[in-house]
Amino acid sequence: MTTPTTGLPPEPAGRRSWLRDHSELGVCVMLLVLGALVLTDALTMDVDLTQRGPVGPRTVPVVVGAGLLVVAVLLAVDVVRGGRGRAETGEDVDLSEPADWRTVLLLTGVFLGSAVLIEPLGFPVSGALLFWGAAFALGSRRFDRDPLIAATVSLVAHTVFDNLLGVPLPGGPLMGVL
């Protein structure tokens, strides 16, 4: 819902708070960058020889890129005029408190870490580390229980997917020993 905010005059020292209030402009910047990227990629494409038919591989990217630029501008106008995207709600979502960036960063780090470890250590180990690390990041501090649950979940999932469903996951040195 775009709810128009009541026209508060910007405070003198309020440049930062103005930016915070209008952080959605960041979305516009991202859309602009994306649009520029798509357009450049399309226009630098070498199409003369491969073009078959009137619409070549360039047409749709050009339209999408241009569309991104237009939408970025329109969204910026909407945001400056006071329009706001409504943050998504959910069972476990409490929007009354500010976003907890530490948790999000921790989770991102844990996820990347497990992605790096999946090939050298195998899925059972990297998956268990992912589960435990994520649970830790989300505030679980049961050091007796958490690693045990993580290891069980990871081993069971590995068995089900790798052996029963035929989805290959690397076993790593651990499964070589077992």
Next chain:
Amino acid sequence: MNALTSLLDGFGTALTPINLLWAAIGVLLGTAIGVLPGIGPAMAVALLLPVTYGLEPIGAFIMFAGIYYGAMFGGSTTSILLNTPGESAAVVAAMEGNPMAKSGRGAQALAAAAIGHFAGGMVGTVLLVALAPAVAGLAVDIGAPDYFAIMVLAFIAVTSVLGSSRIRGLASLLIGLTIGLVGLDRMTGQQRLTFGSLQLADGIDVVIVAVGLFAIGEALWVAAHLRRGPPEPIPVGLPWLSRGDVRRTWKSWARGPFIGFPFGAIPAGGAEIPTFLSYVTEKRLSRHQEEWGKGAIEGVAGPESAASASAAGTLVTMLTLGLPTTAVAAVMLAAFQQYGIQPGPLLFEREPDLVWGLIASLFVGMVLLLALNLPLAPVWAKLLRIPRPYLYAGILFFASIGAYAVGGEVIDLVILLIIGLIGFGMRRYGLPVLPAIVAVILGPAAEQQLRRALQISDGSVSGLVGTPFSVTVYAVIVLLLAWPLLKKAVTRRRAEH
């Protein structure tokens, strides 16, 4: 072939022990996942996409259908017992269901919801059997310009009918189209947005996009705003209904499907609008006006039946035209693509075993859903107490399996995380996720149809509007786009009078 004989053959497929097992697993897994807070039907199906690498298509789709219906019922259970609906379709269930649970009538609310789902699903699937072959028959002759028109309609409908801000819907659509562009151009082999990377030349797999947007994006979003001390569920016993309850609700169960089914079939947000319409209808028709807002059982029965029937309507459009009208249908379409099967008018001719087996399994699934969920309700209620760190850690864990299973590439996990962060940002700034996923899935196909249509007409744009069908579709699109302006004009005129 006659629809009834085909359906009987379908039952032959659906009732084999192995397919019965998949249906039961789907229903149980779907309900369990639906009950879990934070996981909706779309995320449930997205997380289970990797099983398509190991299963036969029939088994996989029977399981997905079970998950779809099960997860919708599970979502309503959460709504009734927690009063914090996870997805928009379950909002209405909380309005009367939660007051009922608070006043000690939770068992009746769950029973009304379960039987409502059963009734709505049954009627909806009967309508599906009656209508789908006819729609497929009508659509069999449509060509490239018509397909392109339908896909444009889908894009416009998901961006402008749903959600409250069209510009944000459009932004989401364009993000999806951009993701769909990555890779080799299907007609000329040109590299687009690959930046010279070999991995990107194959394009970004739909599974990774679906899991990233629905699972990683959601988990990160919830993590940023995790409620301290999750809400306490209301304890509940075995669902049952007294004779008086049944007398009050049977008409609501019967009316629901006729509101739900048509809305499921058109791209208008699946169960969200029909559940609300059914609620309003039941309220108007009820003889117990004083109970509304405090726990009127009709307000649970009608909307739940409508929700379940809307899922059947969704399947009509998806199977006959290949158009996803809801997020779940979009993810199921991705599963079809994994198998190299193209849903559409020809599906009924090319894959009769699959389609009719799937439809028959819906009936089987509905019976299983009712038979399992009534006795298991107290167990489901316990799931609501799962510690949230484990729940969201589990989502990330299964999401990483899903992405890695696509091709055994670590780079896929990194792409998954990036798409997940995009999904996080979209939730933060109110960009709806559905247009993006629909664009990723339909975008490349729409481009192909467009280019094919223009090749046939030798570049003349008139080739796009050369058939009565496409002209009709474009007329509908114009109406959709003009609707807010028309509405404004009408209200202004009224205000002047």
